[in-house]
Amino acid sequence: MIKKMMILLLICGVSAFAKAQNDSIQIRKIYDEALKNGNSYEWLNYLSNQIGSRLSGSLGAEKAVNWTKEQLDSVGLDKVWLQPVMVPKWVRGLPEYAFIETDAGKTTKVPICALGGSVATPNGGVKAPVIEVQSIEEIEKLGAANVGGKIVFFNRPMQADVIDTFRAYGGCVDQRYSGAAKAAEYGAVGVIVRSVTHSLDDYPHTGSMSYGDLKPAQRIPAAAISTNGAELLSTLLKLNPETKFFFSMSCKNLPDVQSYNVIGEITGSEFPNRYMVVGGHLDSWDLGDGSHDDGAGVVQSMEVLRIMKAINYKPRHSIRVVLFMNEENGLRGGRKYAEVAKSKREKHVFALESDAGGFTPRGFSFDTDDRNFDEILSWKPLFEPYFIHSFVRGGSGADIGPLKGNGTVLAGLRPDSQRYFDHHHAANDTFDAVNKRELELGAATMTGLIYMMDNYIQKPGKLMTLPIKD
Template identity: 55%
Template sequence: MPISLPRLLFGGLLALATTAPAAAQTTTKIDSLAIRKIYDEALLRGQSYENLRELCTKVGGRLSGSPQAEQAVQWSKIAMEKLGVDRVYLQEVMVPHWVRGAKEKAEIKPAKGKGLPLAVCALGGSVGTNGKLKAQVVEVRSMAELAALPAEKVKGKFVFFNRPMNATYIETGRAYGEAGDQRRIGASEAAKRGAVGALVRSLSLAHDDLPHTGTMRYEDNVTQVPAAAISTNGADQLSQLLKVDSDLTVELEMACQTLPDVKSYNVVGEIKGSKYPNEIITVGGHLDSWDLAQGAHDDGTGCVQSMEVLRLLKATGLRPERTVRAVMFMNEENGTRGGNKYAELAKAAKEVHVAAMESDGGGFTPRGFGIEAEPAVVRKVQQWQPLFVPYGSGDIKPGHGGTDIGPLKGQAKALIGYDCDDQRYFDIHHTAADTFDKVNRRELELGGASMAALIYLISKYGL
């Protein structure tokens, strides 16, 4: 039975046919049929969802250096070997080993009355409090505001960074990036002014009681003070109480610590190209996750989608002309050592990378791709846009590739970020709510198909 093409696709093909020669028209029809096969396979027999179920429920949270991270390495190696790809192997990389310890505790203590519990969690990489740490609080909205305060207003206190993400931005990732400095460097900036610790409003647009962890870094030769994230509701409450009681204190207890680095691995699986085996297209997600939940959307979805790209190409018989390599990167969350190691080894081996694609924005409904490349390369990818419009993935534009593939800049012609609807992402990002049940099967499988379709085209035509 002939495959029925969506009406929108016929419109795209007709537009191309008015200017393209006959050979190009035939090629476009062949490509549209191939892409339809990819989507049909994903929607009827996709394996991303069940793979994610296994990763989340059998392994769980996978912070770099943890036993669970090691289990995830072995799980993904076996899972890719089951696909029957040409090669599966490990790349050794030393990673940080930070441990959270006992559950964090915090309490707001007004000058009068009973204490109030405060929902907190340690930021990744923070030192502990060595027992209970109690101090007054000074609230700021920016680094500039902190710098402008007199020293006596800060010394011996917690600095409370309470700048919310900008809710007016349509792209939530932009709001996240803009507000992220307080989490990343807030502790060191506070310590420079004599503070004893940093309390940071969670990077989320949601109003709830879930604190959001995430990495922070200490500046060399600056006193290391504890850094904790406060839930958005908790931050609002603390801010309001400070307005009527500037002498209140917060008591914080955290047992986190950094242990010696641990040996870990990137996991790599590949299908050799049928015509240009030495030209490589990388697709990947990060295997590590934070430890508060199962690391489902961040970034279990990106890992299983990348594995699914290999399966879809095999299952549809669309043998790639260039080598396609799926990489489960280790240590994106608190060090990016896996991505750096992959790029380092690629450069040392003088590998030719045509493109690298990353999925690290959750497993939500596909929208398209962000292309980090020279304008001519972006335009070439955009020529394929009509092939993606029928599937809701036609938003192809210049954009950020991704953290783990970033070190390949200069080696690969294009860094490509898979883009999905991110409106819900930062509600659960880096929290105890990032669990398997938050992922929709159909949205996840559509994303893997979108990624496989673009990789099929790059493999066939190059860049």
């Protein structure tokens, strides 16, 4: 009996070793295809430079939907289709204008941009005294007596000593999203928010904001100011607390319009009714061309399926690329995809999102249980030759978040993030800021993970160390 068990263990060990060798060879093929014959950089060039910004409901977004569908059709996928989704339509209008007034007639112009969803200033703009705060809670402590009739200046920066820049971002973005709603409650006439970036520059960074339950008549204009502008305003307020701020914006919210998620699929050879998703969001803000956020994720996700076709890999599960619409100011695309999947009772076993820029890939974050994560950690040796070493627990992506539940494993590509927020939601989020090789490495890394999941996932929420044998 002992001898038989030893023989069985030896056979299993040899089989596992052979499988690991095969996985290593397959992942090498994936990287070779991405780096030698990749399409992601050329695709991004067209998306960024020929189509440009793709704010939900805009002509750019419509062009991007049609163009990406054409490209997926050309790859030779089994299915390509458009999934209708109603999205908000907010327009920026004329360029914003702002200045700091330290004395009558003594002004200094500073760069600002309207926050997405903001109302316009009244005709002729808004000029008022400024009160600087570091948090939403500080407004509550100051009360209406100190806030009423003033422009609230939120000046809490990203925390410099937090190495994870996404955590630093999360530590201060509440003032951008909810600051105007709170300031309006206490009688403020406008809000200026320090741009959410570590960089000190003259680029204001936009982003979504919400008025919560405020009625339209109670809403106040909200803008981001560049970090250099914020530093100057803060300094001048210390020198002269009577300093005033003027800004003018003509942005507006229009009725919702129809747009689309773009979806392409390779049908699974063994499990056609079990789905794996890879995607990014097709919409972008309107200041730059959205190359890092999230043009990179879009073309990398498209490239995953192109690579599989190019190396003649036939996935066992149905693999979909989903280019989500309206992540930036509504998340309508991600919610719609999950809603339709639920209505059709589709079984989603895995979803991967790239929405952290096109910088050098470092690894992945996983939203799953302990058992699955321990299994995934055993794959690290296959990725370490490509300097992919960070497999961590954490969030995945906003668009795939609605798929959470029923054991679905979620993951997010994690590139080096130290320069990401230099470009995030700003006019310098442009094609020239993306490195070709880094972009291609990210696409290969995503394809490698999809390959591993396709071979080792057994059923929703359960992984195996050996391939399924039915």
